[in-house]
Amino acid sequence: MNPLTAILEGIGSTLQLLVSAAGYTPTLWRQRARFIEQCYLIGYTTLPIVAILSFFIGSVLALQAGYSMSNFGAKQFIGSLVGLSMARELGPVMAAILLTGRVGSAIAAELASMKVYQEIDALETMNIPPAKVLVLPRLAAVLVMMPVLAIIADLVGWFGGAIVSKYTQSIAIEPEAYFSVLRRFMVFEDVLNGLIKAEVFGFAIVLVCCNIGLNTRGGPREIGAAVTRAVVVSLILILVLDYFVTKALM
Amino acid sequence: MACSPTRNPFTDAETAAVGVSIEGLSKSFGRSEVLKNVTFSVAPGEIFVLMGPSGSGKSVLLKHIVGLEQPSAGRVTVAGRDASAEATRQQVRMALVFQSGALFNSLSVYDNLALYPREHQIADEAAIREKVMRALQILSLEGSAHKAPSELSGGMKKRVAIARGLVMEPQLMLYDEPTSELDPVMAATISEIIATLKDEYRVTSIVVSHDRELALGIADRVGILMGGELVSLGTPADLRTPADPRVAEFLYPKIDLKNPRFKKLET
Numbered sequence: 001m002n003p004l005t006a007i008l009e010g011i012g013s014t015l016q017l018l019v020s021a022a023g024y025t026p027t028l029w030r031q032r033a034r035f036i037e038q039c040y041l042i043g044y045t046t047l048p049i050v051a052i053l054s055f056f057i058g059s060v061l062a063l064q065a066g067y068s069m070s071n072f073g074a075k076q077f078i079g080s081l082v083g084l085s086m087a088r089e090l091g092p093v094m095a096a097i098l099l100t101g102r103v104g105s106a107i108a109a110e111l112a113s114m115k116v117y118q119e120i121d122a123l124e125t126m127n128i129p130p131a132k133v134l135v136l137p138r139l140a141a142v143l144v145m146m147p148v149l150a151i152i153a154d155l156v157g158w159f160g161g162a163i164v165s166k167y168t169q170s171i172a173i174e175p176e177a178y179f180s181v182l183r184r185f186m187v188f189e190d191v192l193n194g195l196i197k198a199e200v201f202g203f204a205i206v207l208v209c210c211n212i213g214l215n216t217r218g219g220p221r222e223i224g225a226a227v228t229r230a231v232v233v234s235l236i237l238i239l240v241l242d243y244f245v246t247k248a249l250m
Numbered sequence: 251m252a253c254s255p256t257r258n259p260f261t262d263a264e265t266a267a268v269g270v271s272i273e274g275l276s277k278s279f280g281r282s283e284v285l286k287n288v289t290f291s292v293a294p295g296e297i298f299v300l301m302g303p304s305g306s307g308k309s310v311l312l313k314h315i316v317g318l319e320q321p322s323a324g325r326v327t328v329a330g331r332d333a334s335a336e337a338t339r340q341q342v343r344m345a346l347v348f349q350s351g352a353l354f355n356s357l358s359v360y361d362n363l364a365l366y367p368r369e370h371q372i373a374d375e376a377a378i379r380e381k382v383m384r385a386l387q388i389l390s391l392e393g394s395a396h397k398a399p400s401e402l403s404g405g406m407k408k409r410v411a412i413a414r415g416l417v418m419e420p421q422l423m424l425y426d427e428p429t430s431e432l433d434p435v436m437a438a439t440i441s442e443i444i445a446t447l448k449d450e451y452r453v454t455s456i457v458v459s460h461d462r463e464l465a466l467g468i469a470d471r472v473g474i475l476m477g478g479e480l481v482s483l484g485t486p487a488d489l490r491t492p493a494d495p496r497v498a499e500f501l502y503p504k505i506d507l508k509n510p511r512f513k514k515l516e517t
Contacts, residue, residue, distance in 0.1 A: 110356075114354075117350060117352065117355075118348045118350055118352035119352050119353075119354055119355070121313075121318055121346075121348070121352065122346070122348060122352040122353075122354070124317075124318060124339075125316045125317075125318065125339070125344060125345070125346045126345075126365070126366050126369070126418065127339045127340055127370070128365070128366070128369045128370075133369070
């Protein structure tokens with residue numbers, strides 16, 4: 001199959017899976033145990049790594065900004081730079097990249113292994129659609145948990161920036177001043193834009209990883225190949241969607 | 251197709267056993283033709299064993315019956331309905347026992363069995379528990395209800411897979427290599443289970459197997475598939491003295507150390 005046909009087939013099967021899963025939305029209440037389990041896996045288990053990474057991204061941002069902005073006497077604006085960068089771009093993007101590594105890869109591996117070991121076939125013969133029991137709870141869970149992850153990423157990133165700003169000798173800005181500038185130059189829309197981005201990225205990652213997992217063919221080696229494919233496609237998708245969503249929200 | 255009643259293993263209710271008809275079935279994957287104009291039918295309540303060398307298309311044929319594969323040509327019907335239509339799976343209760351068992355590894359044995367009735371809201375949790383424990387009891391698996399599939403031996407996995415099928419109260423039960431990778435005693439046990447399910451509950455059974463003892467011991471009729479073609483169709487008695495030399499060679503191969511087969515294959 002040539003690459004263009006493969007891409008078009010991938011887009012087609014992903015959309016088909018989305019339509020199919022959306023059709024089972026009325027069953028979500030009955031599947032609340034699966035939904036809660038997925039919220040736990042997607043949200044709670046990803047939270048520590050998102051917090052650690054965001055803290056250091058905020059810290060490095062403050063450090064780099066302090067280094068260059070001190071040269072023209074603008075270091076008091078570090079709070080707004082870190083605040084806006086985290087809320088509009090780095091918070092949602094980093095949360096999405098971590099979601100890909102932590103959750104997307106696990107989803108692709110689990111569904112690919114279920115496919116290879118005929119568990120998906122078994123579900124189909126039992127007239128239990130995989131889109132209903134395997135895809136819908138994950139999509140619903142990511143819609144709920146992704147904004148939470150993005151908000152935590154924003155807050156921890158801002159906090160990391162504040163600590164570095166206070167304790168780095170060349171910057172030495174008190175947290176009150178840092179957060180005062182952050183509040184002055186930021187509006188609620190900045191945070192909201194970031195949350196919309198996070199929602200779009202998270203939904204796309206989970207959908208793509210589910211589709212790649214469910215379409216795995218062959219033996220155990222294909223499970224590893226499916227995970228690699230899911231991670232690579234998700235990372236590319238995050239950056240492509242980032243451009244288009246940013247443009248649409250401007 | 252005419253129907254005889256299937257007795258439900260869990261209640262006194264009787265449902266219609268179903269027949270299967272395969273007409274001119276061909277299937278190709280790319281340039282490789284796996285099934286070539288296969289035609290046969292299975293009567294309601296019958297045990298039909300499909301034998302053949304590895305790669306002869308037996309499992310692919312089974313997948314056509316449950317609608318997991320679409321024919322390239324020809325038609326497969328279950329109870330007179332197109333097997334590839336999704337509606338058929340909703341109207342006819344079919345259970346496929348996979349070669350590997352295909353148990354859900356993330357669920358316990360109990361939850362594997364309870365999944366179908368729970369998802370289809372067939373009964374409340376108390377009634378589901380009763381059904382599951384009854385199926386486990388029939389297969390002598392009561393002590394394994396809360397084990398994970400990874401804790402089970404090969405024979406137990408096969409029995410759990412059969413129990414999972416039984417909970418579906420199937421009208422048609424399909425088995426893919428149910429005795430492969432089992433020791434002779436366990437293979438005989440599985441054959442006895444299949445025959446008992448047929449005798450007690452009158453479920454139509456289609457068994458894909460390499461196991462000659464199983465075919466001769468429990469089948470009503472046996473079909474032999476070679477290279478995607480149905481080369482023999484008859485009763486177990488017919489198989490004891492096969493007319494076709496290919497069938498005779500497949501069923502009763504002689505070990506010839508002076509003139510081994512692999513040497514012939516090399517030349």
